[in-house]
Amino acid sequence: MNNTEFxxxxxxxxxxxxxxxxxxxxxxxxxxxxxxxxxxILLLSMLRNAKKAKQTKVSTNSEQTISSTIPKRExxxxxxxxxxxVEKIVEIEKIVQLPAPEPIILKESTPEAALQLLNLLQTxxxxxxxxxxxxxxxxxxxxxxxxxxxxxxxxxxxxxxxDISSVRSEEEGSPIxxxxxxxxxxxRLTGNIVGEAPFSGTLIHKGWKVTNxxxxxxxxxHQAEIIAAAEVEL
Amino acid sequence: MNHQLFSGTTNTSKxxxxxxxxxxxxxxxxxxxxxxxxxxxxITQKVLQIPQLIAPGVxxxxxxxxxxxxxxxxxxxxxxDVVLPWTNQPKFLVGEIARHLGAKTPIRLVSSAKSWxxxxxxxxxxxxxxxxxxxxxxxxxxxxxxxxxxxxxxxxWNKQYPDQPITEQEITLTIxxxxxxxxxxxxxEAAQQVGLTNATLLEEPQAALYSWIEKSEGDxxxxxxxxxxxxxxxxxxxxxxxxLIAVTEQxxxxxxxxxxxxxxxxxxxxxxxxxxxxxxxxxLEKAGNQRLAAWQIQALTHACRDAKETxxxxxxxxxxxxxxxxxxxxxxxxxLRTELTRDEVNAVLLEGFLPEVSSHEYPxxxxxxxxxxxxxxxxxxxxxxxxxxxxxxxxxxxVKNIDGVTLSENASFLHPxxxxxxxxxxxxxxxxxxxxxxxxxxxxxxxxxDARLLxxxxxxxxxxxxxxxxxxxxxxxxxxxxxxxAASYYxxxxxxxxxxPGMAPEIQALCIAPFGMxxxxxxxxxxxxxxxxxxEPVRFRFFSSxxxxxxxxxxxxxxxxxxxxxxxxxxEITLSDEGYKVxxxxxxxxxxxxxxxxxxxxxxxxxxxNQHWKIEFDVRSGEE
Numbered sequence: 001m002n003n004t005e006f007x008x009x010x011x012x013x014x015x016x017x018x019x020x021x022x023x024x025x026x027x028x029x030x031x032x033x034x035x036x037x038x039x040x041i042l043l044l045s046m047l048r049n050a051k052k053a054k055q056t057k058v059s060t061n062s063e064q065t066i067s068s069t070i071p072k073r074e075x076x077x078x079x080x081x082x083x084x085x086v087e088k089i090v091e092i093e094k095i096v097q098l099p100a101p102e103p104i105i106l107k108e109s110t111p112e113a114a115l116q117l118l119n120l121l122q123t124x125x126x127x128x129x130x131x132x133x134x135x136x137x138x139x140x141x142x143x144x145x146x147x148x149x150x151x152x153x154x155x156x157x158x159x160x161x162x163d164i165s166s167v168r169s170e171e172e173g174s175p176i177x178x179x180x181x182x183x184x185x186x187x188r189l190t191g192n193i194v195g196e197a198p199f200s201g202t203l204i205h206k207g208w209k210v211t212n213x214x215x216x217x218x219x220x221x222h223q224a225e226i227i228a229a230a231e232v233e234l
Numbered sequence: 235m236n237h238q239l240f241s242g243t244t245n246t247s248k249x250x251x252x253x254x255x256x257x258x259x260x261x262x263x264x265x266x267x268x269x270x271x272x273x274x275x276x277i278t279q280k281v282l283q284i285p286q287l288i289a290p291g292v293x294x295x296x297x298x299x300x301x302x303x304x305x306x307x308x309x310x311x312x313x314x315d316v317v318l319p320w321t322n323q324p325k326f327l328v329g330e331i332a333r334h335l336g337a338k339t340p341i342r343l344v345s346s347a348k349s350w351x352x353x354x355x356x357x358x359x360x361x362x363x364x365x366x367x368x369x370x371x372x373x374x375x376x377x378x379x380x381x382x383x384x385x386x387x388x389x390x391w392n393k394q395y396p397d398q399p400i401t402e403q404e405i406t407l408t409i410x411x412x413x414x415x416x417x418x419x420x421x422x423e424a425a426q427q428v429g430l431t432n433a434t435l436l437e438e439p440q441a442a443l444y445s446w447i448e449k450s451e452g453d454x455x456x457x458x459x460x461x462x463x464x465x466x467x468x469x470x471x472x473x474x475x476x477x478l479i480a481v482t483e484q485x486x487x488x489x490x491x492x493x494x495x496x497x498x499x500x501x502x503x504x505x506x507x508x509x510x511x512x513x514x515x516x517x518l519e520k521a522g523n524q525r526l527a528a529w530q531i532q533a534l535t536h537a538c539r540d541a542k543e544t545x546x547x548x549x550x551x552x553x554x555x556x557x558x559x560x561x562x563x564x565x566x567x568x569x570l571r572t573e574l575t576r577d578e579v580n581a582v583l584l585e586g587f588l589p590e591v592s593s594h595e596y597p598x599x600x601x602x603x604x605x606x607x608x609x610x611x612x613x614x615x616x617x618x619x620x621x622x623x624x625x626x627x628x629x630x631x632x633v634k635n636i637d638g639v640t641l642s643e644n645a646s647f648l649h650p651x652x653x654x655x656x657x658x659x660x661x662x663x664x665x666x667x668x669x670x671x672x673x674x675x676x677x678x679x680x681x682x683x684d685a686r687l688l689x690x691x692x693x694x695x696x697x698x699x700x701x702x703x704x705x706x707x708x709x710x711x712x713x714x715x716x717x718x719x720a721a722s723y724y725x726x727x728x729x730x731x732x733x734x735p736g737m738a739p740e741i742q743a744l745c746i747a748p749f750g751m752x753x754x755x756x757x758x759x760x761x762x763x764x765x766x767x768x769x770e771p772v773r774f775r776f777f778s779s780x781x782x783x784x785x786x787x788x789x790x791x792x793x794x795x796x797x798x799x800x801x802x803x804x805x806e807i808t809l810s811d812e813g814y815k816v817x818x819x820x821x822x823x824x825x826x827x828x829x830x831x832x833x834x835x836x837x838x839x840x841x842x843x844n845q846h847w848k849i850e851f852d853v854r855s856g857e858e
Contacts, residue, residue, distance in 0.1 A: 116292075123289065129565040138566045146566040149559045152540070214295075221314025222291030231561070 041103045048105060115224035116215060120161065122228045125153025161214050167207030176203045251395075252404040252705025254441070255387060256698035257380065257421070259348045260471035260504070261298040263698035264387050267706050269404065277706055279448065279699050284390045286329030290315035296330065297695065299386060303344040303379050304332035305364070305371050320389045326374075326382045337532060341367045346472055347379035349610050352410070352417040352498050380424040388428050401429040404708070406701040411437035411477045411495035411720055414778065414802050415834040416851035422831050435832035436704050438697050439466035439477035440492055440715050442656035445700030447712065449690050455488055457688060458652065460638045463493075464688070465650035467622070467669065468697075469657040474499040474618055476625050478632055478648065479715060480639045492717035494632040494648075495780065496625045501587075501613040503659035509582050509616070510542055510574065511535040514556060518572050530570065533558045541574045542583070546662035552576045588619050588668045593647050593676035596624040619672050623647065626676075628781055628797065635783060642682065649682040654691070661693050718750035719828060722785050724799065726775030727762075743777050743799060745789040747826040747834060756827035757787040763823055763841060769816040771808045776851075777801050787826075807838050807849045822847075 121127035130150040135143060158164070167186050170176055178187060180197035186207065189199065218224060250270040256263045264282040268274075283295035290311050304327040306316075318324050327335070336343025344363040351358050353376075361373040374382075391400040407430075409421050418435055425433035436444075443466060447454045458464070462481035468474070476496030482489045511534040515526050526534070534556065541554040553573045560568035597615035615621070626647040633639040633648070641649060653670065660666050666687070674684045692699070707714050724743035747757055766772055777799045785791070791799075809820060822838040825846070829835055836849035 119292075126559060126565050129563050133564065133566050135566075142566050142569065145555070145557050145569050145571040146559065148555055149557050149565065149569070216288060216292045216294035217285075219291045219293065219314055219317040221312070 037100055040100065044103055045105055112218065112224045113215065115227060116218065117161075119224070119227040120157050120216075121154060124157040125150050127154060128227060162210050163212035164208055164210055167209050168203055170203050170206070172203050172206055174203055176201060248402060249404045250398050252406065252702050252709075253391070253400065254406045254408070254436075254698045254701025254704065255384070256408050256438070256441070256695075256701060257348065257383060258301055258470060258697070259346055259473055259502075260301055261694075262301050262383050262387060263298055263695055264391065265695065265698035265702040266403075267702045269706050269709055272709060275711065277448070277703070279702060281695055281698065282387075282391060282394065284329070284387065285319050285393070286386070286390075287316065287318065287327065287331035288329075289331060289334060291317075293317075293319065294330070299329045299383065299390075300333045301328075301345070301347065301383055302332035302336055303328050303347070303374075303382055304335045304339075305342045305344070305367075305374075306335065307342070310335075318389070320393045325385075328382055328386050338529070340364070342371055344374065344379050346610060347376040347383075349472060349500055350376035351380065351420050352413055353610060358416075358420055377420055377424060380421065381427050384424055384428045384430070388430070401431070404705040405430045405433040406436050406441075406704050407433045408436050408438045408441045408697050408701050410473060410475045410498060411439050411492075412475060412498035415723065416803055419833045419851055422829075422833050433831065434705075434708070436701050437477065437492070437495065437717070437720070439468050439475055439495070439654075439656070440479070440717065441697045441700035441704065442466055442468060442691060443479055443490070443654060443700065443715065444703045444707065445696040446654055446688060446691055448699065448703040449692075457686075458488060460488065461640065462651045463633060463639060463648065464652045464654055465626075465673075465685070466654045466656065467660070468655075469618065469659040470502050471504050471658065472500060472502045474501050474613075474621065476622065478629060478650065480633055480636050482636060483638050488713065490713060490715040491636060492715055492720070493636060494625075494629040495720040496621070497780075499613045499621055500610055501616060501618065501621070502657070505612075505616060506583055506587060506659065507535050507539045507542065509586060510538040510579070513578055513582050514538065514572055514574060518570060521572075523570065526570075529561065530558050534570075538574065542579060543662065545574065545576055545579045546583075546664045583665070584668050587616050588665065588672065589617050590672055590675070591617065591619050591623060593623050593627065593679065595620050596627070597621055619669070622669075622673070623676070626650070631781070631783070642680070645680055645682070647676065647680075649677055649680065650685050651683070652686045652688050654688045656691060656693055656696050658694055716752075718752040719747060719834065720749075721778040721780045722749040722782050723747040723826070723834065724777040724779070724791065725805070725824070726777065727764075727790075740792075741775065743791040743794060745785040745787055745791070746824055746836065747828070748786050749779075749783045751826075751828050753828050753830050753832055756825060758839070759788055759824045759826075761788060761823075763821050764838070765819045766807060766809050766822055766838065768809045768814040768818045768820060769811045771806050773804045773806050774849075775801065776803065776805045803851065805836065805849050805851055807847060809838065809847050824849075 118128065122129070126146075126149060130146060133146070168176070178189075178197060178199045178201070182197070186209070189201070190204075191201070193199075250268065251266045252269045253264060253266045256265075264284065266280055266282065267277045269277075281297045283297060284299045285293055285295050286299055288294045288296075291314065306327055316324055316327060332343065333345075336345070341364060347363065350356060350363065356362065356376075358376045359378075361375050361378070363373055363376060363379060364371065367373060388400045405425065407421060407425055409418060413421070422433065422435060425431075443464065450457070458481045460481055460483045464479045464481065466475075466477045466479065468476070474496075475498075477492060478494040480491045480493050482491050511531055514534055515531055519525060537556045537558065541556050544551050544554055553575045556572050556574050558570040559565055562568070597613070597617065597620045613621070629648045630641070630645060633641060650673070653673065655666055655669075660669075670685070670687060677684060703712075706712070722745055724745050726741040727744050728741055744759070744762060746759060751757065779785075779794075779799050781798060782794075809822075814820065821841045823841060825837045825839050827835045827837070836851075837846045838849060839846055
């Protein structure tokens with residue numbers, strides 16, 4: 001009887017004493033797992049961030065000086081529902097046996113930056129005016145004249161706020177060889193993708209990448225959704 | 235104790251940076267150099283990124299601060315729209331937003347404040363700007379506007395370097411070489427008002443040359459030889475400034491001496507854009523369009539600036555379409571469309587502003603004759619080449635006292651051997667090559683060798699960069715341009731002739747400061763006594779000459795040619811009645827001093843007890 005008392009068999013119908021033990025053991029196990037999962041999530045998100053930074057090298061150097069008046073508008077990183085699930089593990093023992101799923105990290109882009117870009121394009125290039133226009137009502141010559149205004153302005157705005165360079169320096173249409181370990185985010189393979197690297201192919205599009213962004217800063221009360229104020233002449 | 239106090243107040247070694255401020259007519263720039271290590275021979279130049287509102291609620295860092303100020307209406311902007319990184323309530327709107335808002339509401343825009351500083355007949359401390367504004371708009375003085383730009387720059391600096399406040403740094407402020415003593419004094423006073431008490435003034439063409447020297451990293455000695463005369467041509471947005479600098483020998487090394495400066499010519503790139511816009515306006519109206527509205531001309535000017543730059547820098551672009559879009563949200567309907575052709579650009583810009591004239595053709599009208607007009611005295615002859623011809627001819631004697639620099643005997647104008655260009659307009663290779671070819675045609679006509687082009691400047695930022703470098707030079711590094719005053723100065727005194735009824739008494743010009751008087755030196759006119767009445771303001775006529783180099787202190791001129799002496803605003807002395815009875819007559823003599831800052835100061839000195847009274851320049855009552 002003493003033997004069976006210390007050899008806890010969880011499959012047995014639990015007595016009062018056994019149930020406490022089992023509950024304690026499960027709690028300890030659950031807590032340990034929680035810690036491991038949390039550490040794993042942390043590690044993964046750090047790895048992802050490092051990778052992202054390496055790929056784009058986008059520096060937002062405008063952010064430093066004005067932090068006192070303007071909240072930083074970095075994209076929020078949300079760990080979807082993960083924390084809640086982990087807590088559940090402690091309570092419901094069944095889930096303990098499931099393999100830990102790959103944590104899904106989604107970035108939510110802030111609408112302000114997008115609105116700001118629209119505002120810049122409208123101010124300098126009349127971008128919204130142009131695309132809202134009914135093209136069928138006008139002749140090609142008139143559209144061309146307006147497009148000239150729009151395109152010159154867009155070019156100016158984009159060049160002013162973004163440093164854009166091509167991903168590949170080779171001439172389009174020329175043969176190109178990709179060594180093993182090339183950056184798949186920078187170069188997209190298409191067509192007859194078989195075999196192993198190095199891959200030989202033709203450069204169809206040289207690609208674009210932004211190397212630097214200089215967006216203006218916004219005051220706290222700025223209503224970014226007004227991308228062009230109505231104008232009343234007195 | 236005394237010693238400590240002394241070194242504490244005059245020691246400038248605590249300055250970590252030398253800061254150069256280009257307070258331009260259309261743009262201001264701040265450049266700086268780390269000078270904390272006196273043994274460092276290599277310097278790194280930086281240009282401050284100036285945070286400024288570019289639209290309501292939108293702030294951007296830009297290397298240039300447009301020198302514009304906008305007096306917004308209370309209903310125009312919400313409170314949260316006008317915030318700067320250092321304050322929630324800026325006193326004035328300056329920079330890009332001012333230019334932007336002012337383009338649509340010119341009655342509230344203050345522009346070209348700097349040109350007003352040098353405008354005779356105007357009290358620069360009187361609230362007169364915007365000059366076209368209705369009474370309701372709060373006006374301010376050209377002086378206040380300059381202070382506002384300096385305040386913005388100072389705040390931007392202090393925000394970026396809170397541990398190195400700008401008031402503790404070495405400051406060099408640039409001014410046009412053609413600024414008169416009163417305008418120099420106003421600029422120095424504006425700097426003092428924002429706490430820049432140790433600011434030094436530097437002429438812009440000199441700053442450009444300093445920048446060229448700094449950029450060459452020592453190589454400039456291979457591009458200049460003793461005997462060279464460097465012509466600096468600075469064409470900015472609103473003004474043209476000319477200077478001549480001779481390369482001399484100083485103790486076995488190359489030295490530089492500024493030998494002459496030109497007049498203040500209100501003529502620049504903005505005039506060119508406007509000229510093109512009016513050409514296209516005429517073309518549009520001829521083609522059957524209605525008279526263009528003011529906003530359309532403005533948009534046309536804007537478009538012309540871009541088109542001009544394309545045509546002038548690209549040999550293949552012959553015709554550039556210029557489009558003025560409708561102001562409403564319908565972009566396609568109501569768009570005005572025309573073309574700017576290469577022939578038009580050539581005719582308007584090259585023939586209009588840079589005609590191929592001979593070295594004897596001078597501007598049709600003296601640029602100073604516009605004194606009586608209410609607005610700014612814009613140059614009446616747009617031909618820069620004619621202004622240049624007049625300048626070089628007037629200054630034909632500029633180097634006769636300079637050792638090692640000689641001019642051929644038959645020269646009818648001063649022959650420059652090298653040219654340095656500065657200013658945004660001269661970024662265009664077609665404009666510079668035209669200027670060079672005109673100048674070289676004059677030189678060839680007098681059997682002189684062609685002038686060389688000194689290249690390598692960043693034409694937008696060179697002045698500020700050169701000014702920052704000058705602070706470093708002042709610490710004993712590199713070559714310093716010798717200059718002193720760019721003119722000699724005179725007061726008008728009545729000659730002791732019997733009065734002739736119906737005729738104004740003849741006046742003589744008494745030289746009170748000679749040409750080339752250096753900073754920190756003074757000149758006393760002990761022999762010339764004046765009796766002044768205590769408590770009563772006494773006014774003197776005041777003259778300058780950019781060509782009379784041989785007059786010394788005390789020289790009296792009875793006659794002078796029309797183009798020799800230029801009349802400036804009157805100067806005024808009031809002997810305070812402290813210690814004297816009102817009405818008492820005191821015998822004084824004059825004393826002139828060039829301060830370390832670079833301003834001219836005049837004092838009346840009592841012959842009895844050496845008491846000093848300062849003589850004011852900046853009394854500009856607006857009287858004719």
